[in-house]
Amino acid sequence: MTTSSSGSIEAPANSRPGSSFSFASTSFTDMMGSSAAAAGGASRYKAMTPPSLPLSPPPVSPSSFFNIPGGLNPADFLDSPALLSSSMFPSPTTNAFASQQFSWLTPPQQQQGAAEQGGDKDGQRQTYPDFSFQTAPTTEEAVRTTTTFQQPPIQPGAPLVRSASGEDAYRGQQQQQPWSYQQQPGMDAGSSQAAYGGQFQAAGSSDAATEMAPHVPASGGYSQQQSQRRSSDDGYNWRKYGQKQVKGSENPRSYYKCTFPSCPTKKKVERSLDGQITEIVYKGTHNHAKPQNTRRNSSAAAQLLQLQGGDASGEHSFGGTPVATPENSSASFGDDEAAGGGSPRAGNAGGDEFDEDEPDSKRW
DNA sequence: GAACTTTGACCAGAA
């Protein structure tokens, strides 16, 4: 079984360019990975919390990453109902935005069923441009998770690209739109995604969030280089072992292996020329728990949960909906970049770090 | 010195 997801959030068409943003969601598969599997794979969760509450404030340095009109308090912006409006986030029940952006997608479980029924030829890959959790794989068979990032949000008519391998994925569109946030060159999608959609989780089995973990530039000067070097933000450690220029795509594809001994999990990451992640494909499942006592497993998620009214252990709920715990998930938030270099503001809810950013944590 | 990235070369499967 294969799970994948991708998604995007876009601001209402009439929103102000400076205050709107879009982001491509990560699959956050790991959020559901082990836990869901452990639970029998029957659980399905949906992120109810809007991605509007980044664990960290927007990058301090000027950037097109997130433009906030002058005079607009970022905090206010984050609290703005507009950011939480249904027009920007999928309905928890329909997975569709008010604009019906994702009306085309099939709920994960349905897709799974479809795959089982032959809906998906190989039955191995599906793309869920929504933010709902999916049942984690229950077998050891290779699981491939695709996370497709898009610069502009998925448009209703966006072309669905099917790769030679039969993988479906929405590719990031090259053309940029005024209302789309622009990721800083060199800043991986994780940063942006985490910043604006860290809470969103899609299902999967592995740790899809990898590249998307919240390496939000720390106010104290987060190392962008570090951010790029570290390929994993999903709680697992990855080692890049190859890079290829895939024919038919101008984006180089990088290959990563889980560094855990004997762990067969691999992932492919495609980045656009400007460094934005356009696709992530996971292959295999981790045969180990996420490394602990690592910054990767930082408590960003925990804090997030706390912010959401949950706690860092046990079952949490976003807006009343149970979600994977930081422990069992490799949600994008809570990784290296996020925790370690990236988002100290993630707080120390679950750990011992980020003290220097406590002010930020409190602020947020 | 360990861990990681980079990058050219190699290998295997598909056309």
Add this chain to the structure above:
DNA sequence: TTTCTGGTCAAAGTT
């Protein structure tokens, strides 16, 4: 069989 392509290896360089 040959060619093409994706995936992987491994040495060298970097952090």
